[in-house]
Amino acid sequence: MTASSVRSSNRIQKFSLARADQLLPLIGVLALFGVWWLIAISGFVNPVLLPTPIATLGTLITGMLTGTMLPDFIATVLRTFSAFFMAAAVGVPIGVALGSSEKLYRSFEFLIDFFRSTPASALIPMFILFFGVSDFSKVVIAAFSAFLLIVFNSAYGVINAKQSRILAAKVMGANRWRVFKDVLLLESLPQTFIGLRSGISISLVIVIVAEMFIGTEQGLGKRIIDAQQVLNVKDMYASILITGILGYFLNMLFLLVEKRFIHWSGK
Amino acid sequence: MTRDAVLTPTIAPPEHFISVQGLCKSFAGQPLYEDFNLDLPNNQLVSVFGPNGCGKSTLINMISGLIPIDRGEIRIHGKPIRRAKIGYVFQNYRDSMFPWMSAYDNIAYPLRVKGMPEPECRDRVERLISTFNIRLDLKRYPYSFSGGQQQLVSILRALVADPEVLFLDEPFSALDFETTLFVRDKLQEIFMATGIPMLMVVHNLEEAVFLADTVLLLSKRPTHLVEAVPFQVPRPRTPDTLTSPEFIETSRHCLEIFRQEMRK
Numbered sequence: 125m126t127a128s129s130v131r132s133s134n135r136i137q138k139f140s141l142a143r144a145d146q147l148l149p150l151i152g153v154l155a156l157f158g159v160w161w162l163i164a165i166s167g168f169v170n171p172v173l174l175p176t177p178i179a180t181l182g183t184l185i186t187g188m189l190t191g192t193m194l195p196d197f198i199a200t201v202l203r204t205f206s207a208f209f210m211a212a213a214v215g216v217p218i219g220v221a222l223g224s225s226e227k228l229y230r231s232f233e234f235l236i237d238f239f240r241s242t243p244a245s246a247l248i249p250m251f252i253l254f255f256g257v258s259d260f261s262k263v264v265i266a267a268f269s270a271f272l273l274i275v276f277n278s279a280y281g282v283i284n285a286k287q288s289r290i291l292a293a294k295v296m297g298a299n300r301w302r303v304f305k306d307v308l309l310l311e312s313l314p315q316t317f318i319g320l321r322s323g324i325s326i327s328l329v330i331v332i333v334a335e336m337f338i339g340t341e342q343g344l345g346k347r348i349i350d351a352q353q354v355l356n357v358k359d360m361y362a363s364i365l366i367t368g369i370l371g372y373f374l375n376m377l378f379l380l381v382e383k384r385f386i387h388w389s390g391k
Numbered sequence: 392m393t394r395d396a397v398l399t400p401t402i403a404p405p406e407h408f409i410s411v412q413g414l415c416k417s418f419a420g421q422p423l424y425e426d427f428n429l430d431l432p433n434n435q436l437v438s439v440f441g442p443n444g445c446g447k448s449t450l451i452n453m454i455s456g457l458i459p460i461d462r463g464e465i466r467i468h469g470k471p472i473r474r475a476k477i478g479y480v481f482q483n484y485r486d487s488m489f490p491w492m493s494a495y496d497n498i499a500y501p502l503r504v505k506g507m508p509e510p511e512c513r514d515r516v517e518r519l520i521s522t523f524n525i526r527l528d529l530k531r532y533p534y535s536f537s538g539g540q541q542q543l544v545s546i547l548r549a550l551v552a553d554p555e556v557l558f559l560d561e562p563f564s565a566l567d568f569e570t571t572l573f574v575r576d577k578l579q580e581i582f583m584a585t586g587i588p589m590l591m592v593v594h595n596l597e598e599a600v601f602l603a604d605t606v607l608l609l610s611k612r613p614t615h616l617v618e619a620v621p622f623q624v625p626r627p628r629t630p631d632t633l634t635s636p637e638f639i640e641t642s643r644h645c646l647e648i649f650r651q652e653m654r655k
């Protein structure tokens with residue numbers, strides 16, 4: 125074998141290895157489905173409580189394509205995004221404002237930390253008192269939780285802006301407003317995006333909980349509870365699975381946007 | 392004689408590009424500078440050398456107006472700092488460039504801040520680039536350049552608004568040996584072409600002497616000026632300068648003074 129053919133066969137090997145590496149995440153998934161399937165058919169667990177993964181996936185697909193799951197899915201997605209956009213529209217400006225003044229931030233730091241540490245689900249009854257059992261009520265409570273995360277992260281991003289860039293802008297003659305808009309705001313963006321990503325996740329969590337707790341016409345939370353009540357376990361597992369998939373893809377979506385938008389992050 | 396001219400505190404006649412009178416500065420009650428005086432003759436490239444933590448950065452930051460002084464007076468070309476046009480090159484280009492802007496937008500930033508119309512900005516940047524024969528794709532983001540190229544971009548950014556003084560805080564310390572040579576040569580070229588007086592902190596004695604007209608040797612805290620050593624070899628200075636008797640003698644002299652100071 126000549127040197128160059130050795131090199132090229134090496135390259136082919138490396139290439140197929142890289143391809144194989146990309147498939148690694150599937151192994152965990154297959155393992156989980158395998159264990160699930162074994163338990164389901166072994167008879168250890170009452171088949172009424174645990175359908176096989178294939179049956180569950182079948183329910184998921186038919187539910188999404190033909191059945192009633194799609195409207196529930198859409199309702200939950202809409203609530204999650206409404207909550208998220210409300211939170212972001214209010215949270216980012218407030219966070220940036222808090223972060224630009226140390227005194228202002230310190231005045232509200234405790235409050236934000238306190239509410240961040242309070243489980244949002246504990247506040248649901250209070251929100252019901254104020255907003256009733258309406259759709260708006262579910263969105264507002266999810267928005268509130270997302271808002272806290274977004275405010276905190278945006279403020280944090282501004283506070284931790286590189287001092288040297290602020291100095292650089294000042295020495296080039298930038299006034300306070302320009303420093304704010306050209307440096308502080310952009311410096312805080314990577315951290316703000318972390319807040320937004322956590323915000324959409326918590327929105328989904330709270331929307332699901334609120335749908336279960338407050339009740340609704342449509343929504344995946346309601347669907348899971350209902351399926352459980354009538355022991356329609358296939359539908360329950362399928363609904364749980366679809367919320368997981370939704371959460372995962374929301375996170376991926378935000379990561380992708382972040383990567384496109386904040387090209388300088390970590391450089 | 393030149394040495395004496397530098398040391399003698401006079402009342403800022405226009406032949407000094409920087410004049411510092413009775414400067415005092417302390418941090419947390421610990422004095423760093425006490426009644427510090429400095430006059431730097433016009434049109435010179437002056438480097439500052441001294442032990443770690445003696446206050447070199449603090450000195451040029453005070454003179455450039457980046458940090459406040461406790462007492463004293465600083466004048467640039469006879470004017471108070473706020474009325475002087477200054478350029479500043481930071482030690483760490485990575486933390487002082489704006490990574491969200493292209494290299495071009497970084498360089499044009501000082502002009503935009505001053506509200507200059509866009510066509511004029513473009514003219515100015517292009518003229519600067521062609522003057523120094525810089526071949527970089529300025530549409531790229533700063534982090535996509537090598538360290539030396541990034542530091543060069545940040546020097547251009549400091550020059551674009553026609554400063555009357557250029558301050559540089561350890562401009563080579565984040566660069567490797569090869570890029571240091573490259574940026575150093577460009578800096579010399581810029582100095583020869585523009586004649587903008589420069590005050591530069593350098594942490595390497597050889598670098599300090601090589602480019603300078605005057606080397607300021609600072610003492611340990613509380614900091615005072617030990618000596619202002621002139622180095623008057625004509626430019627351009629080349630690798631041959633490093634082996635010239637004048638260079639060797641001046642470096643040796645500086646090193647000796649530095650050693651004496653460290654023993655104190």
Ligand SMILES: Nc1ncnc2c1ncn2[C@@H]1O[C@H](COP(=O)(O)OP(=O)(O)OP(=O)(O)O)[C@@H](O)[C@H]1O
Nearest residue numbers: 418419423441442443444445446447448449450594
């Ligand atoms: N903001 C500050 N607060 C307290 N002390 C400070 C501050 N800035 C500088 N100092 C102190 O003043 C002294 C001089 O600092 P400076 O950074 O000017 O030194 P330097 O000569 O540039 O050092 P180096 O060689 O490490 O760059 C140091 O002892 C430092 O600890």
Ligand SMILES: [Mg+2]
Nearest residue numbers: 447448449560
């Ligand atoms: Mg320093």
